[in-house]
Structures are given as C-alpha cells and as structure tokens.
Amino acid sequence: MAKKKASGGKKAASKVSYHYKPDNLTLEQWQIALRRQAAEKETFGIREMNAKEYPGYYIVNNPVSQNVYRVVYRGAFSAWNYCSCMDFKTSQLGTCKHIEAVKLWLEKHHKRVCTDIPAYTSVYLSYRRGRKIRLRIGTDNAEEFRKLAAPYFTPEGVMRPEALDYITDFFRDAIRLNDTFRWYDDAMDFILEQRDKRKREQFLSESNADILIDSLLKVRLFPYQKEGVRFAYRAGKSIIADEMGLGKTIQAIGTAELMRKQGIVSTALILCPTSLKYQWKKEIERFTDTQAVVVEGNHLKRKELYKAEPFYKIASYNSVANDIAILHELQTDFLIMDEVQRLKNWNTKIAKAARHIKAEYAVVLSGTPLENKLEELYSVVQFVDQYCLGPYYKFIADTVIKSDTGKVMGYKGLNAVGEKLHDILIRRRKKDVALQLPQRMDKVLFVPMTEQQQAMHDELQSNVAQLVYKWNRQRFLSEKDRKRLLLSLSQMRMVCDSTYILDQKNRNDTKIDETMNILNQVFENGDEKVVIFSQWERMTRLVAAELDKLGVRYEYLHGGVPSEKRKNLMENFTELPESRVFISTDAGSTGLNLQVASILINLDLPWNPAVLEQRIARIYRIGQQRNIQIINLVAPSSIEERMLSTLNFKTSLFEGILDNGEDSIFLDDSKLDKMMESISAIVTEPEDKEKGEGREVVHIEDKEEPAETFAPAEASDEDTEPSEDTEAARLIRQGVSFFSGLVQTLRSPEGIRSLADSLIEEDKETGKATLRIPVPDKESVIGFLSLAGKLLSGFEEKK
Structure with missing residues (x-):
C-alpha cells in the first residue's frame, strides 16, 4: 500500500x-x-x-x-x-x-x-x-x-x-x-x-617613509623586519607567517605604530591566547611610548575596557568569543591576531566569533608553514581577505587530490595559490635572513601561572615575608628559620614551573603547554633541534611525557643517568635526524656538546647567571655559523620575574647557596644581612601592583578574572594621610603597618608559629614559657597602659 x-x-x-x-x-x-x-x-x-x-x-x-x-x-x-x-x-x-x-x-x-x-x-x-x-x-x-x-x-x-x-x-x-x-x-x-591602498603605496615610495620607519620603535628593526612592516602597511590586511624567532610581534607593533603616526588609525585590538596577554603588554611598552590595557575581569568591566583610552587593547580569544556572544560584534581600526594557527578549525566557536570583529586594517600572525595545510591556510586567509582564494568549494576542487574514499592524498596547483597570496602573505625562514640576524637571540617569554599555582606561590611568599620581618626586627634567624627560608624560596620557584614538582597528585601549570606550542612550531617548520633545561627533574619528566604522546624521539639526561651513557645520548642527538629534542637537568649539564641544536628553552632560570650561561654554552660557541635562539620561560608577578627585575642575578650573594641548597653563607652575618635585603626586594610587590594592576591568572574559558591581590608591604610616608606629620598621623601609620603585618602573619600556620617563636621565650631548665614583647622604653609602656585603662573605663561607663 x-x-x-x-x-x-x-x-x-x-x-x-x-x-x-x-x-x-x-x-x-x-x-x-x-x-x-x-x-x-x-x-x-x-x-x-x-x-x-x-x-x-x-x-x-x-x-x-x-x-x-x-x-x-x-x-x-x-x-x-x-x-x-x-x-x-x-x-x-x-x-x-x-x-x-x-x-x-x-x-x-x-x-x-x-x-x-x-x-x-x-x-x-x-x-x-x-x-x-x-x-x-x-x-x-x-x-x-x-x-x-x-x-x-x-x-x-x-x-x-x-x-x-x-x-x-x-x-x-x-x-x-x-x-x-x-x-x-x-x-x-x-x-x-x-x-x-593607492595612498599608502604612494607614501611608501616617498623618501621620508624610510626615515619614519627607522624611528618607529625604541629598538632598531632588522632589514627584513622593516620589509615586513612595509608589506603589512601596503596590504592593509595581511598575514605575517615568518618562521618562529624572527620577530613577528615587533613587525605587527611596527605596522600599528606606522599607521597610528600616519593618522590612519586611532585604536588597535590584539587577540592572542590567554597565556600571552601580558607578554604583549610588556612588548608594547618596551618597544613604544604608547600604553596598552589588558581587557579582563567580568563582562561589564571588559565592555568598558574595550573603550578605554590607551591605543592598544589586548584580549584573549576566549574572552572575545564570550563578549561577541553578548555584544554580537566588536569594532576596531587595527586588528592583530596572534598565534592564529592555534584556532585550528575555521568553524570553532572562537574562529566564528573572530569573524564578527570589524576592522579596517589587520595583521594576522602565524608561526607555522601554512602552505603545508591548505585547508588551514584557507581558514586563516579568510580573516584577511574573504575574496582572495575564491569560494571554498572551488579552492578544494582546484588544489586537493582525494582518493575514491575521500582521503586527502596530496595537493596540486600550489603555484597558482602562491600567486593569489602574493599581495597579502609574507613568509621568511631563518636561513633566508641568516646574515641579518645576530648569532644569539635571547627572549623572555612571560607565561602566567594558574590560579592554584598563584595561591601556593603567595602562601610561600607570605612565609618568606614573615622571616624577613623577623630578621629586620631582631637581626637574628635561628638555624630552623634559615632552613625554612631556603626551602620556601626554592618552593616558590618550583611552583612557578608546576605544582606537580611539590605534589605529584595534583598538577597545575602552563609552561608545559607553552613549551609544547613552541616545539610544535619547530617540528612543523623544518628540522631544527631543541635543548630543554630545568633545574627540577620532575619538570623535565612532564616534558618527556608530552613528547611520548606525540611520538617524538628525544634524549633525556638527568643526575640519575650513569656517566658512561651520556656519550650515547649526545651522539644520538647529534647524528639521528629523528632525535629532535634533548632534555636535561642542571645536574647533567656539564661536559655536554649539543651545538647541533639551534634553540634552547629554559623552563626556569637559576639564581646564578653562571649556571644559565653554562646551559647556553651547551649549544652556543662564539664564532659559530649557526644562529641560535634562547627562550626563557618566566612566570609574571612571581619570584622569577623579580629575580630578573629586582635582583638582576646578584651572583656574589647567591652563588652556591640557593642553587645548591648550602647554607655556609649564614656563618657570616654581614653576607646574610645583604642577602636578606635582596630577599626583601623579592617578596615585596612592585609599585605598579599598588596602582591597581592585578596579577594575571590563567582561566580555561577566561570568563572572569579574579580580584586583585597584594603582597604584604609596609606603608610609606607618601601613602598615608593626614599629610601633616603629626603624632596622630604617625600613630595611624604604625597601626596600619602593625595590623597589615599581623593579618599577613595569621593567614598561615607557619606564620602563627613564627610569631609565637618570636614572642615566647622558654626556659631550657624549667620548661617555663614567658611572653616576651620588645618595647622601645619603659615610658612607652606606661603611656600605653594608661591609654588602655581610660578606654576600658569608658567602656564600663557605657555598659
């Protein structure tokens, strides 16, 4: 029917x-x-x-x-x-x-x-x-x-x-x-x-264009970087796909500055992975005289920050995806999209959201050779010019060779694709510009900690701050205090890498992901080899586990490897093309010759600069032909960053002590005094934190940033009111300082124990405990007791 x-x-x-x-x-x-x-x-x-x-x-x-x-x-x-x-x-x-x-x-x-x-x-x-x-x-x-x-x-x-x-x-x-x-x-x-476009081309043909480009930034651009700026400026919307390490960031900033100084644009929006937001901010403020604001916080706060006065606004892809879901679109004069290859699929939520950003000009940065993945290339080009490669169905038909089952077998018509991209995509390899590059390039890559890492770091910092406070008051630290000081400082550095180093049951970190992003770019770009160093064996173990997942051959050296096997590891790394990575701890760094590598990644920085140079010497010798790149991963708003900015690696104070765990330096109180002054600088937050710039904390979806947090710091005369230096003003300052220190101390069991140790004296013969409170003089105590009596009397009368 x-x-x-x-x-x-x-x-x-x-x-x-x-x-x-x-x-x-x-x-x-x-x-x-x-x-x-x-x-x-x-x-x-x-x-x-x-x-x-x-x-x-x-x-x-x-x-x-x-x-x-x-x-x-x-x-x-x-x-x-x-x-x-x-x-x-x-x-x-x-x-x-x-x-x-x-x-x-x-x-x-x-x-x-x-x-x-x-x-x-x-x-x-x-x-x-x-x-x-x-x-x-x-x-x-x-x-x-x-x-x-x-x-x-x-x-x-x-x-x-x-x-x-x-x-x-x-x-x-x-x-x-x-x-x-x-x-x-x-x-x-x-x-x-x-x-x-014609006007921009006319400007570049004028003689004063070169003069302006030369003076754009605080640093001098290499010739190929100037070419990149000129290319992006001429195109209006472009892709800079230079090989990793050639300075795509500085070329994008240079292009934005050229357009800003030409009066073409008045605002710029930078989209990047969450972990790179503050890296961009530091680079902008290092290379230019312009301010940058990071768009973070809850949705309403982010909405206001998009309209903020600074020329540069920096936002993560996740934040923008969430904001566009509510705002439907964002507008900016100049758009920079960093690490666009991480977006992968053109149809992801983030990629779809990025298409709702309206921008007159754009620079898209990619660190991988896009010509190896035509489908991915098409997706990236769509951000710049949706007409360049023609309709997708025709592009695939003209370039992709498929089997009867639909499997991609190869590509064709690549020369025609290259001709279409000639005016919007520029890519240089290190070998193409090797003569312009210095033999050694050092880069500090700021990788924010997770919320869990930051919490552990702050608790350890509080312990160190209490010990510093005790030293400043008494000029004395017991042997137990000294050991606890060294342990807390070392653990602060460990946490900057991963919580796994301290607790194998819980792992929170971002440096491993960032390291793998770097390695993936290296693997896709060619045959370069990489050496990775960490002071902590457990950190190197995490990298090895990630490489195992990818099926990448590596050599692994640590203190537990017998000396007779080290030669084999070096030979494998040098002679086997498939051996791309050499992982090592500082315990195994001496005597290594790894000059076949061109990239060195320091997962953490040693206190002693001699140890750092020892690492670098494994792949770098003066006079060698190969250009090498040193990448130092540093956690911002941490002991690591303040090691760079505050201590600047004071070798005389820390050599052989914090790196090797020895405490013989404490036998000399004058050296301990200098060391405690430096440690005090480490555990005190920089001034800009007091101006409202909160710590960066990595969130998976970046939906809402945490409230700003502050480390303990004594109030200065400039920070308090009333302005007149009266007895009342001094009393207020002392009270604020006392309660700030007290609250900080009582936040942790270790702080409470430290306070008790400093206030309680125990008779070794009788075991009797006595409360001991240091006071300026007898008259101060009498005055304090008199004031307390009057306060209590007033309280009784009100009852």
Missing part, C-alpha cells in the same frame, strides 16, 4: 550529498543544488518591498539566527540578482540559500518575477568572477547616461581602472542628470578601499 501511495504522488527529489559531487552535475550546479536544498529545509520569513519604488526587492528573515537579509531577484541567472549575505558575495554563483528561498516563495505564492529594467540608473559592486564596480543604466535618460559614463566605464559597464580617483565626479554629474540615480554602500566601500 505504501509503495502504491508513493508512486501515485509527486516524485520526491533525491537528496544531494554535501560531501560528494554527483557525476551528472557540474561543480557549480552541485553547489547551487545544495543551496536550494538548504532553502527547502529552513523556514524563512519573506516579504516584498514597495514594488513600485523597489521592484524585485525582498526582505528575508532567519528566525533562528535573527539575521535579516536584503535580496534582489530579477529572474534566474540575472546579473542584477543580489543578497547581502556573505555566501552570495564569496561563492561566485550568483545565488545563495536566501535567493533560492525567494524563488521558492514566488513559486508557492504564484507571484510574478520582476524582470523589467528599472527606470533608475545605479552603480553597484558585482561579485561574479571577482569584485568589479559596474554600471546598470535604467530606462530614464538612458542615452544621456551612456554619454556621461563613457570616460568612466567600458561599453560593458565595468569601471575603468584609471577612473578610480575621479569616479565621484561621475556620481555628482549623474545626480544632476537624474536625481533617481543611486550607488550602493558596498560599491562605495570598495572604491574607498582601493583609493586608500
């Missing part, structure tokens, strides 16, 4: 596959059929506009996405059909699912298709076979418009290239001829875009 019923009705149309082209259809026919199929599935709201004033105009509403599209339909395959959606503009099919939906609506309602030539004349942007400015002459004053248009348009109605600079003269005269003449926004935007 079912078969008869089906045969008696209308024959159902066969479903068109989204993955395979039917043999009976051309490539374009297949794509049009897919869009018609999509239109049949979806429920659109469609209404016709004023047929007299706007013949053939329709409004199409998508009730699911709430998007509204403007459609013009004047018959099948009409050159004047149009839709405001991006698929129509990029597919080169002359149709889209919205136009197909209008066709179905007209058929269903038996409405007449308007194929008449409109009375008015218009200038529009054609998207068929590439974007072109075209003229459509209406029935009113047709002959006069043809004469007027001759100097500006070809007989086929395409704008002449030489007319770009004076096409607005035609617009003026056309309106005078007939006030119904119209031009469309996308056509005008295209004209202005081409004019703007």
